[in-house]
Structures are given as structure tokens and as C-alpha cells.
Amino acid sequence: MNTVNNDLKENWFKNIILFLSSQTISLFGSSLVQYAIMWYITLETESGLMMTLYIICGFIPTFLLSPVAGVWADRYNRKMLIMVADGLIATATLILAILFLMGYDATWLLFVMAAVRAFGTGIQTPAVGAILPQIVPKAKLTKVNGANGSIQAIIMFVSPMVSAALLATTSIEIIFFIDVITAVIAIFTLLAFLKISTHEKAAEKQTTSYFSDFKQGLQYINNHAFLKTFFLFFAVFFVLMAPAAFLTPLQVTRTFGDDVWKLTAIEIAFSIGMMIGGGIIASWGGFPNKVKTMAFSSLIMGVCTFALGATPIFxxxxxxxxxxxxxxxxxxxxxxxxxxxxxxxxxxxxVFGVMGMISTSMMPIGMLIFGPIADIIRIEWLLLGTGLFIIILTLFMNQNKVLVEAGKPVLNEA
Incomplete structure (x- = not known):
């Protein structure tokens, strides 16, 4: 097993190119469909309630499945899980395309589709996070994750424009079929060209139940001082991020005017920034202590959140x-x-499953807190307040001995 893993990591560059290529193709098709469905519901219903239901259907399955999917990612072959998730989403999309072509184009079918896609994403996310260390030497993980972040930012930038162009010139069924084709290509690439050995736990005979494995995972986190502190920081950080993440379009509309180009401009500015940031971290690699890098970027986000609430110039x-x-x-x-x-x-x-639960739940919880308040006080005040709290949280994080110790560099594999 170790010999196979070592051979795999010796060819890591070719393997990661294949893996990231398959994921990029799959993600691009998924993004096209995601935006197409969102705009289709908007144009057909013109209902805020319908959009809310769509967002809920795309959130709850991922949240509920994350802990179970984390157990699966440890019990089973992670490459197969990624392929199964892609296959599940592609099959559901194909069925939806056929139903729409036959004239069954009820809005509730799109809600079901959002839930199925969220289910597939819930399976895939912890598996992808856990599989990278099997392919990539530790010394290269930062660069690879940074490059992957840049690729995802490019897709976020390009896919809305491509989806809008396709929706304007063809039917939504065509976009569904494009997603099916991209998923098939991604699955074939993984199956035919990328050989990843089954990790040790998955190769063993499973003698414990799912619940027992999940409980062991929680006990592992509870007994791990770094993880407990890390997840606590992560949860508070995501709650404080909610106004900047969700309320800025509403702020722009209220403060700078409801021109569509202004809403588009903030999305483009953010996406371009993410592309640049991904390139920076991939080439730079960050400070030797990773927690120092996290604190540095968190401080920037806190300052920017505060500034978004303070600046009167668009x-x-x-x-x-x-x-x-x-x-x-x-x-x-x-x-x-x-x-x-x-x-x-x-x-x-x-661990990635629990992290997925936190990342998918804390921002909505933040919106339950800050959303209603935004109808009472100006959003600018919420941004000033949360920006200040993010800065304070960052200072605590930078001084936390457990986190700083965990962030120190490890002996890297060649």
C-alpha cells in the first residue's frame, strides 16, 4: 500500500493535472446549470419566496449529509465516491432534461433537482478534501489548493456569463445536456486515467457501524485541542461574515442605486480578486506558519468588511x-x-464532513441574526460592527497558543 502511494506521489504532477481537470470540467457544467436554474426561476416566477425555497433546497441536504458523507469518505474508496456523486447528479440532470422536453416543466422539479445536486455535493466535498493528500506530497499541498482555488474563481467568473448567453440563445434543456456531457467526461477521466490506491481504512474490513465511526470522529475532534479551537474560530468567523456575504447587494441597491451593472460589478470585482488571490497563494505559499497566513488574510477581510460599511464612493x-x-x-x-x-x-x-457542516450552516445562522436587523438599521452599521469583531477575533486567533503551535511547518515529504 505504501509503495503504491509513494509511486503515486512520484507522478503527482501528472495525477493532479488529471484530477483537477476532471473536477474543473464537472464544476463548469454544474455552475452552468446552477445559474440557469436560478435565473429560470427568477424569470418564470418573479417571486422572492420561490428563490428562497430554491436556496433552502440547495442548502439543507448538504448540511444534513456532511457528517455521513465524511464517514463514507473514510470507509470507502474516495475516487469512487467522487465518481458516484458526479454520476448521481448527471443522472438526475438527464431525467430533468427529458421531463422538460416532454413538457413537464413544473417549478417544483427544479427544487427537487437543487436538492439532488446538493446531496451529490455533500458526498463529493469531504471526499475531495481527503483525497488530495493521497495524490500530492505535503510540500506541494498549498500550491495545489491555491491553484484549485484560482480555477474555481475563474469558473465563478465565466460560468454566469456563459450560462446567460446560452439561456438567451437556446433552451434550458440544452444546458442540462451540457452538464450531463461534462459529468461523463469527468467520470471517464478519473476512471480511465487516474489510478489512486484505496486508503488504508477503506481497504480494511469494516467492523464498526456508521454511527460508531461518526461517534469516533466526534471523539477524535473533541480530544484534539487544535481541532476544537479551530472549529470554534471557524464557526464564529462564518457567522460574522454573513453581512458581507449576503447583504452587500442589498446595501449597494439602497445606497448606490439599483442599476443592474452595479450589482454585476461587485460580483466581477470579487471574482477577479479571488482569481488573483488564488494565484498569489499558489506562487507565494504563505508564511511558514499557516495560522499566521490565515490571521493575515482574516485581518484583511475584517478591514475590508469595515471599509465596505464606511466608504461612500462606489x-x-x-x-x-x-x-x-x-x-x-x-x-x-x-x-x-x-x-x-x-x-x-x-x-x-x-473532519472535512464536520467542517462542511460548519461552513454550510454558520452563514445562514448569521443571516437569521443579521437579516431581520438589516430592515431596522442601516447595513453599513452591520458591516462596521462585524468588520470590527472580525479584526478582534483575528487578534485572538493570532495569539492563541494552540492554533499557532498547530500552524508551524511540518517535515514535508519529498
């Missing part, structure tokens, strides 16, 4: 939004790499 607002985007992958990449380096391989899936 072009300056866009600059801070872009800088916020730059900081995002500089924060996300060392966060992911730190877990990949510090967590034992047999627990990686479950």
Missing part, C-alpha cells in the same frame, strides 16, 4: 470588494492544507 467600494476577494483564497488554502497535514488519514473524511 469605485472605492469595488476596490475593497476586490481586495476582499483576494484575501479569501489566502484564507481558505492554508485552512484546508492545515487539516490535510495535521489530521490522520483515516479521520480526514469525517
Amino acid at each position: 469605485w472605492l467600494y469595488l476596490i475593497f470588494m476586490a481586495l476582499f476577494g483576494v484575501a479569501m483564497p489566502i484564507f481558505n488554502t492554508p485552512t484546508t492544507v492545515l487539516l490535510q497535514e495535521k489530521i490522520e488519514e483515516e479521520y480526514l473524511g469525517r
Whole structure:
């Protein structure tokens, strides 16, 4: 087993190119469909309630499945799980395309589709996070995760425009079929060209139940001082991020006017920033201590959040939004790499599953807090307040001995 893994890592560059290529193709098709469905519901219903239901259907399955999917990522072949998730989404999309072609185009079918896609994403996310250390030497994890972040930012930038162009010139069924084709290509690439050995726990005969494995994962986190502190910081951080993540379009509409180009401009500025940030962290690699890199980027996001609430000039607002985007992958990449380096391989899936639960639940919880308040006080005040709290949280994080110790460099594999 170890010999196979060593051989795999010796050919890591070719393998990661194949893996990231398959994931990029799959993600591009999925993004096209995601935007197409969102705009289709908007144009057909013109209902905020319908959009809310769509968002809920796309959120709850991922949240509920994340802990179970984390157990699966530790019990089973991770490459097969990724392929099964892609296949599940592609099959559901194909069925939806056929139903629409036959004239069954009820809106509730799109809600079901959103739930199925979220289910597939819930399976795939912890498996992808856990599989990278099997392919990539530890010394290269930061660069690979940074490059992956840049690729995802490019897709976020390009796919809305491509989806809008396709929706304007052809039917939504064609976009569904494009997603099916991209999923098939991604699955074939993984199956035919990428050989990844089954990790040790998955290769063993399973003698414990799912619940027992999940409980062991929680006990592992509870007994791991770094993980407990890390997830607590992560949860508070995501709650405080909610106004900047969800309320800025509403702020722009209220403060700078409801021109569509202004809403588009903030999305473009953020996406361009993320592309630049991904390139920076991939080439730079961050400070030797990964927690210092996280604190640095978190401080930038706190300052930018505060600035978004303070600036009265729109072009300056866009600059801070872009800088916020730059900081995002500089924060996300060392966060992911730190877990990949510090967590034992047999627990990686479950840890990423819990992380998925936190990341998908804390921002909505933040919106339950800040959303209603935004109808009472100005959003600018919420951004000023949460920006200040993010800065304070960052200072605590930078001084936390457990986190700083965990962030120190490890002996890298060749």
C-alpha cells in the first residue's frame, strides 16, 4: 500500500493535472446549470419566496449529509465516491432534461433537482478534501489548493456569463445536456486515467457501524485541542461574515442605486480578486506558519468588511470588494492544507464532513441574526460592527497558543 502511494506521489504532477481537470470540467457544467436554474426561476416566477425555497433546497441536504458523507469518505474508496456523486447528479440532470422536453416543466422539479445536486455535493466535498493528500506530497499541498482555488474563481467568473448567453440563445434543456456531457467526461477521466490506491481504512474490513465511526470522529475532534479551537474560530468567523456575504447587494441597491451593472460589478470585482488571490497563494505559499497566513488574510477581510460599511464612493467600494476577494483564497488554502497535514488519514473524511457542516450552516445562522436587523438599521452599521469583531477575533486567533503551535511547518515529504 505504501509503495503504491509513494509511486503515486512520484507522478503527482501528472495525477493532479488529471484530477483537477476532471473536477474543473464537472464544476463548469454544474455552475452552468446552477445559474440557469436560478435565473429560470427568477424569470418564470418573479417571486422572492420561490428563490428562497430554491436556496433552502440547495442548502439543507448538504448540511444534513456532511457528517455521513465524511464517514463514507473514510470507509470507502474516495475516487469512487467522487465518481458516484458526479454520476448521481448527471443522472438526475438527464431525467430533468427529458421531463422538460416532454413538457413537464413544473417549478417544483427544479427544487427537487437543487436538492439532488446538493446531496451529490455533500458526498463529493469531504471526499475531495481527503483525497488530495493521497495524490500530492505535503510540500506541494498549498500550491495545489491555491491553484484549485484560482480555477474555481475563474469558473465563478465565466460560468454566469456563459450560462446567460446560452439561456438567451437556446433552451434550458440544452444546458442540462451540457452538464450531463461534462459529468461523463469527468467520470471517464478519473476512471480511465487516474489510478489512486484505496486508503488504508477503506481497504480494511469494516467492523464498526456508521454511527460508531461518526461517534469516533466526534471523539477524535473533541480530544484534539487544535481541532476544537479551530472549529470554534471557524464557526464564529462564518457567522460574522454573513453581512458581507449576503447583504452587500442589498446595501449597494439602497445606497448606490439599483442599476443592474452595479450589482454585476461587485460580483466581477470579487471574482477577479479571488482569481488573483488564488494565484498569489499558489506562487507565494504563505508564511511558514499557516495560522499566521490565515490571521493575515482574516485581518484583511475584517478591514475590508469595515471599509465596505464606511466608504461612500462606489469605485472605492469595488476596490475593497476586490481586495476582499483576494484575501479569501489566502484564507481558505492554508485552512484546508492545515487539516490535510495535521489530521490522520483515516479521520480526514469525517473532519472535512464536520467542517462542511460548519461552513454550510454558520452563514445562514448569521443571516437569521443579521437579516431581520438589516430592515431596522442601516447595513453599513452591520458591516462596521462585524468588520470590527472580525479584526478582534483575528487578534485572538493570532495569539492563541494552540492554533499557532498547530500552524508551524511540518517535515514535508519529498
